[in-house]
Amino acid sequence: MRAEPVAFGVVTSSPTAPSPSGSASDPADARRFRFAPSPTGFFHVGGARTALFNWALARQSAGTLVLRIEDTDEARNRPEWIDGIIDALTWIGISSDDPHFEGPHFQSANAGAHLGAAQRLYESGAAYYCDLSPDEVQARAKELGITGYDGYSRDRGLEPAPGRVLRFRVPDGETVVDDAVRGEVRFDNSTIEDFVLLRGNGTPVFLLANVVDDAEMGITDVVRAEEHLPNTPKQQMLWEALGLSTPRWGHVPVLVNEQRKKLSKRRDQVALESYRDDGILADAMVNYLMTLGWTPPGAEEAGSEIMGWPEMEAAFRLEDVNTSPAFFDVKKLVAFNKAYIREMPADEYLARASAELPADWDRERFAQIAPHLQERLERFSDVPESVDFLFLPDGVDPAIDEASWRKATSPEWAGPLLGQLRETYADLADGAWTADDLKSTMERVMSSYEEKPGKELKLGKAQAFCRVAVTGRSVGPPLFESLEVLGREATLSRIDRALTLLDHSERQD
RNA sequence: GCCCCCAUCGUCUAGUGGCCUAGGACACCACCCUUUCAAGGUGGCGGCACGGGUUCGAAUCCCGUUGGGGGUGCCA
Numbered sequence: 001m002r003a004e005p006v007a008f009g010v011v012t013s014s015p016t017a018p019s020p021s022g023s024a025s026d027p028a029d030a031r032r033f034r035f036a037p038s039p040t041g042f043f044h045v046g047g048a049r050t051a052l053f054n055w056a057l058a059r060q061s062a063g064t065l066v067l068r069i070e071d072t073d074e075a076r077n078r079p080e081w082i083d084g085i086i087d088a089l090t091w092i093g094i095s096s097d098d099p100h101f102e103g104p105h106f107q108s109a110n111a112g113a114h115l116g117a118a119q120r121l122y123e124s125g126a127a128y129y130c131d132l133s134p135d136e137v138q139a140r141a142k143e144l145g146i147t148g149y150d151g152y153s154r155d156r157g158l159e160p161a162p163g164r165v166l167r168f169r170v171p172d173g174e175t176v177v178d179d180a181v182r183g184e185v186r187f188d189n190s191t192i193e194d195f196v197l198l199r200g201n202g203t204p205v206f207l208l209a210n211v212v213d214d215a216e217m218g219i220t221d222v223v224r225a226e227e228h229l230p231n232t233p234k235q236q237m238l239w240e241a242l243g244l245s246t247p248r249w250g251h252v253p254v255l256v257n258e259q260r261k262k263l264s265k266r267r268d269q270v271a272l273e274s275y276r277d278d279g280i281l282a283d284a285m286v287n288y289l290m291t292l293g294w295t296p297p298g299a300e301e302a303g304s305e306i307m308g309w310p311e312m313e314a315a316f317r318l319e320d321v322n323t324s325p326a327f328f329d330v331k332k333l334v335a336f337n338k339a340y341i342r343e344m345p346a347d348e349y350l351a352r353a354s355a356e357l358p359a360d361w362d363r364e365r366f367a368q369i370a371p372h373l374q375e376r377l378e379r380f381s382d383v384p385e386s387v388d389f390l391f392l393p394d395g396v397d398p399a400i401d402e403a404s405w406r407k408a409t410s411p412e413w414a415g416p417l418l419g420q421l422r423e424t425y426a427d428l429a430d431g432a433w434t435a436d437d438l439k440s441t442m443e444r445v446m447s448s449y450e451e452k453p454g455k456e457l458k459l460g461k462a463q464a465f466c467r468v469a470v471t472g473r474s475v476g477p478p479l480f481e482s483l484e485v486l487g488r489e490a491t492l493s494r495i496d497r498a499l500t501l502l503d504h505s506e507r508q509d
Numbered sequence: 510g511c512c513c514c515c516a517u518c519g520u521c522u523a524g525u526g527g528c529c530u531a532g533g534a535c536a537c538c539a540c541c542c543u544u545u546c547a548a549g550g551u552g553g554c555g556g557c558a559c560g561g562g563u564u565c566g567a568a569u570c571c572c573g574u575u576g577g578g579g580g581u582g583c584c585a
Binding site for chain 1: 515520536584585
């Protein structure tokens with residue numbers, strides 16, 4: 001049946017369904033999955049989820065995930081894109097070095113087999129040639145009041161010739177697709193036109209190439225996105241016409257945007273690489289992607305969906321995948337990412353965070369403040385802006401956020417308190433410029449103020465103006481730790497600037 | 510148009526006829542804690558699209574309607 005025996009991978013089984021008996025370690029149970037992206041300039045997050053599902057299933061059965069590049073459309077694909085696909089897969093933990101991984105294989109390299117299969121189909125009468133051009137097909141359809149191709153050349157006995165397409169003779173009856181995710185899906189064959197197998201220039205189309213490759217590679221399970229479901233009866237008929245038993249199908253729901261439309265390159269952030277560049281952790285992305293359409297068992301009892309890959313890999317079942325489209329929610333992704341950042345070992349976190357810094361920023365200085373950033377960080381790309389006030393050139397003051405300034409300076413005591421704090425800080429011994437001392441000094445100073453008559457002033461309010469004066473903002477890392485890192489000189493000069501500014505604005509009022 | 514799929518809080522989901530007064534997570538709100546923010550704690554808001562069946566009993570099964578999505582290429 002196959003042009004060449006299967007000679008790659010750890011599996012020696014035929015493309016027919018494996019025996020249902022045997023233990024998990026029995027090679028007969030090892031199943032072969034495939035991931036077949038079309039080469040584009042980026043790696044789609046939806047594709048990443050599909051790949052992950054396949055990966056979990058392949059490893060569960062001690063089987064294989066085959067990467068196949070669908071590059072038959074020569075007009076649009078570039079060799080360098082392949083590296084991007086491999087990199088992206090590696091990033092989400094699907095490493096090409098893993099024994100369960102195989103590939104990449106190139107569909108274009110198998111053109112001979114595609115043609116051979118087409119020839120067999122033609123010889124057996126399962127396919128026939130047709131000389132109608134696309135325009136002619138359309139004109140006929142219009143004339144007949146139907147859509148698509150009407151089978152015009154079915155019995156004309158045309159020989160192969162340039163410009164003629166090979167079409168599949170769709171048999172009467174019904175095609176039932178047995179899908180692991182959604183059960184039986186029935187298609188009336190009369191609604192399926194005699195589709196093209198070979199183009200007028202003799203090249204095979206995706207439908208044929210896909211089936212031939214899957215068969216040759218011994219693929220036992222085809223798990224892909226729902227958009228392929230309408231193709232499936234056609235492919236199933238092809239498997240059958242070729243005398244092969246069909247693989248186990250599984251169509252997982254598509255990922256959609258807030259408009260409930262399939263994620264599109266134009267409108268949505270769909271490139272996996274872009275999330276990586278934004279400082280989303282691979283583990284967080286993997287975890288989040290897996291929860292789209294599937295809930296790890298035990299998540300409810302644990303009160304958390306945060307779960308490591310090994311656990312998810314072991315628990316994943318296609319039968320449990322939801323059937324409706326899932327919205328790719330960046331907010332939830334970021335929440336997962338935050339949780340993962342928080343859990344990182346300190347040294348690993350520091351290395352990753354430091355990588356985000358501009359080249360001329362002092363790494364040692366950053367290391368002092370970094371621990372205070374860890375549990376606040378949403379994504380690593382936010383690192384520089386969170387601590388930029390510590391890395392300004394000498395004499396340059398941070399830009400002051402208007403709203404923060406207004407709020408911090410509104411109490412009458414704000415100016416006087418900061419003025420007194422400035423003098424006290426100036427007198428602090430060199431060895432006392434530490435977060436603890438800076439804090440207790442503040443507490444001493446503020447004790448002679450009241451928030452309102454009769455109402456005690458709390459540290460949270462008292463520190464507000466100082467924070468804005470020194471960092472320019474009302475939010476950020478803990479204040480006294482920041483001051484310690486900043487140093488006395490810069491702290492005092494920034495406070496002086498703020499006091500001057502306040503003086504000016506008050507005189508204008 | 511035709512074919513196919515889908516329908517539980519804003520979002521992701523649990524739920525496979527009685528355990529459902531529908532559970533969890535993210536988001537949001539409030540309070541507590543607190544050195545701002547974050548984290549943590551407590552609480553709150555919020556959903557079975559609609560209409561018919563079947564059944565003693567329906568979020569769960571069936572039919573229909575409505576709504577959404579996918580496909581309908583000599584793209585993949």
